[in-house]
Amino acid sequence: MKQSSETLTSMSSVKEAFIQPFPNSHKIYVEGSRADIQVPMREITLTETIGDLAEKNDPIHVYDTSGVYTDPNVAIDLRKGLSNIRDQWIDERQDTQTLEGMSSTFSNERLDDAELDALRFEFLKTPRRAKDGKNVTQMYYARQGIITPEMEYIAIRENCKWQDYKDQIGQQKGESFGADIPEIITAEFVRSEVARGRAVIPANINHPETEPMIIGRNFMVKINGNIGNSALGSSIEEEVDKMVWGIRWGADTIMDLSTGKNIHETREWIIRNSPVPIGTVPIYQALEKVNGVAEDLTWEVFRDTLIEQAEQGVDYFTIHAGVRLQHVPLTIDRITGIVSRGGSIMAKWCLAHHTESFIYTHFEDICKIMKQYDITFSLGDGLRPGCIADANDAAQFGELETLGELTKIAWKHDVQTFIEGPGHVPMQMIKENMDKQLEECGEAPFYTLGPLTTDIAPGYDHITSAIGAAQIGWYGCAMLCYVTPKEHLGLPNQDDVKEGIIAYKIAAHAADLAKGHPGAQIRDNALSKARFEFRWEDQFNLGLDPDTARKYHDETMPKQAAKTSHFCSMCGPKFCSMKITQEIKTMDAAEIAKINAIQVEMDQKSVEFLANDSEIYMKEES
């Protein structure tokens, strides 16, 4: 399964399509209180409105997950990785030590294996770890009252220059189900939310390349994209490509779910080149180490895997600590039993050994590792329902209650924690999930896969699940794990990754609007104004996917001239409702006054008529 070195040499460059700036867009950096806080945003430049309603249109700023890949001023070299924007901040805190080498046995074995040289990321870093007795989590700092540069960065990022559009802030009243989003996000607000456990900043000290981001229900809803090879396919290069492609379209975090060969090396390449937090499910790799035999898993193997990945820089770990022996029989009558990979591994282990899960019994040991690197818990929902019929059952909610207990233990260690959720849930049962999660888990952020609202559309599960994702995002879910059209059917390719990301950007944004997130509607308004004014290019460029919008438009009206035409192919040149409305809108004040006068006159007549009418009526009665 070894890849040729030739393949990896070609990795220095990225496909042109992956690093093109978006049309009429350029990256700006907003500086914070210190020069090394440079928060990226995408500025979309708009054309002028022409004709009777002529005016300039201010540029729009959008949250930008794409990293320096869309900055033409930065030379991309995948072999070298990204620059370490957080190194200085970590250093200044003086609570970490640089180790002499990797602490994991497995990492060292891989390093010593010359056969892997060709695959290996060349510029390996020496790992950092907390100094003895130190806690280096953002939650720890937050609880000490410290505002870190990461927190300030996030505050600027979440505000997204919305104050430039003051008249549009909070335009539509939302229904936020208890979330409480301020009009301006301050660094202090970020700190307080992290301290409270209501938000997390996944930021391993060994992943200084991350552009800090936050997950919590009082911030914009985030989305995760999964990548990862399996025994059946996909090379390191493809996975790095998928990561770059995924963040281009808006993935806020990436989970590397690899289960095949060379997991360790693949992960290194991904992390070194990722400006977004990377999550993993360490049990997958631990299982590989025991040749796929779940019963053979041990705490020692698992622990070494956690340290291996911690020192590579993984930002959050999915840990299925809530799958306890007592929950397993609760799944017997399900239609689809246990569908989570991690959940089924642990269920099998518990049954084979007839004892409590070693992840559950070692949970505090895991906390101690997490806080040495600032890795965030993503407490896995190993018993999530795999179909509509299994939603919200005793197994699922039993595990959720356990996750609630574990959250409190993690918080005792100041370890940042969020909670994974379902899965497959019909619409009427979604809110119960959200409410129960908030209650059981002390408002720790919820992170759900979909949920899929029906099982009958394999090939379209990005849609079945975007429906559920939008709803649960509205109800308070902080991050939505994308589902691609290939869910249940196979491994997503590049197109599927994009389809999944766009569907989830839609769900997340629809949720932000519904919650009344203060500035969320600015982009909708700008796009709709462009649409109304037939500024076709602006309409494309303000959309989530300018390429597809332009392509679709050009299929029926390919000529460049059409882009400034006052019609689209839906209606044709003579017949366009927006054109007619534009005419109405440009009527002068005198004309409008006249209409209102007519209306008053008509209403008056109506009143008179009714008066006469009732008079007649009364006469007849008498």
Add this chain to the structure above:
Amino acid sequence: MKQSSETLTSMSSVKEAFIQPFPNSHKIYVEGSRADIQVPMREITLTETIGDLAEKNDPIHVYDTSGVYTDPNVAIDLRKGLSNIRDQWIDERQDTQTLEGMSSTFSNERLDDAELDALRFEFLKTPRRAKDGKNVTQMYYARQGIITPEMEYIAIRENCKWQDYKDQIGQQKGESFGADIPEIITAEFVRSEVARGRAVIPANINHPETEPMIIGRNFMVKINGNIGNSALGSSIEEEVDKMVWGIRWGADTIMDLSTGKNIHETREWIIRNSPVPIGTVPIYQALEKVNGVAEDLTWEVFRDTLIEQAEQGVDYFTIHAGVRLQHVPLTIDRITGIVSRGGSIMAKWCLAHHTESFIYTHFEDICKIMKQYDITFSLGDGLRPGCIADANDAAQFGELETLGELTKIAWKHDVQTFIEGPGHVPMQMIKENMDKQLEECGEAPFYTLGPLTTDIAPGYDHITSAIGAAQIGWYGCAMLCYVTPKEHLGLPNQDDVKEGIIAYKIAAHAADLAKGHPGAQIRDNALSKARFEFRWEDQFNLGLDPDTARKYHDETMPKQAAKTSHFCSMCGPKFCSMKITQEIKTMDAAEIAKINAIQVEMDQKSVEFLANDSEIYMKEES
């Protein structure tokens, strides 16, 4: 713009892909109380479960909109049209007359134009109309206590043989927001809902080819697919193709929104070949007749258009009678003004003439036409919001109130009526739309376009709107008008039509599940069981789109053998969560008893521990 006769000759046949039965499916007909009530359903045959859990799996029956196109026993000839399954029923009622010719001036002009011969549908029917003084609407019959064959047909169709799966009826508790769906739909229930105005059966007496269907919130949620050429493109043949293609994937009704040349002839071809109700927006054609100049529209031109289309067999008319002069100035401050084509035409007309809309003032005259043919009102929402910012405003709700008044007038004439709704609405404002519609319009069925829950994704509006459609369907919306990926950008092609239909089948089904529609979950359960048991073929075949599911699967695992393998490419052969769960499920009773015993023991220990612990605690205290 004339099409060659050659083109239309080729229309006798339908593309092979359009008439292939679905894999492992065949059409069955369930007979009613008389031999000519033959209700079509699709029966999906399933394979046996193999291995430890071996068993046979009963076939599943699904609602089938595809007409005889998927019945290999019926020869399709588009030039001849479909057979007239309702002729006998209409005759028996003895309340209609066969006219000597078309009553519309325009129809006769077209008929007399020899240049159109090549385009014309060959086997034109002589139109029917109610005998003088008769009312031929299904609502009239219903209110007389008459159960028509159409009503009995619908009852059988809606039950979908669900009684074969009694143990799964009403499995998940839904939240139906006041809808009241019985476990078995009887013909009497259909009658009572139609009499009450809570459901409609669009069934023009001049469209005897229709397979009766019902739209109402106590029935399955329906979807509409739009087709229609414009001045810029698309031939008659393409539009008929789109109709056949649309119903194949599940369109319950088709709206022909043509605005280009040969609208009359195109419509004839579509109706004669459509087994589903056809809706139109007559004002589009009326506008063509006055050369696109809205001000030149008159009641006479409009009336002639209504009669022209009535006698062709259009089943429902979108009538924008709610756009009144007084509403127009309410749209001035909108971002996107009036986006409905019909709405903007009428607004322009009102302004030009400074008077009330002629459609509004002639509403009772229109009712008199409708009841002579049994055409259903689709009261158009001419002032629907065109963007998030304009949702639920005074213009929209002002029109809705007018539609409520008009509904009561239509019902006075026993004319079946449903109400069109938005548009673009953020999630938190959707329920208000549904609630207000039910209240204002006396629970007449609601029929919405989407709504789109965000404006920022041109190219993906099938998804932005499926999110809103699923929600409003759950809240009580009876029919969802599909949106294709090309919405706002251009005319949908065949692929777009399919994408739109599938997205809306998902939304409608998710809504049926959420409402707790008694048998909706049977298909989800069957598919999930197939998925759990690795019956790949059954999983594909039970899905909304077996072709795409199979194609996606085969992209990563093309070999036929893989379809019976116990893994998919997501996990690979050694590592599959479903496989592990299957092992758990097949444990014998003794093993499960053992686990439970262990759990009891552990719980006991825990109790003892706590007891000891508190003892210690108390000792220390003392």
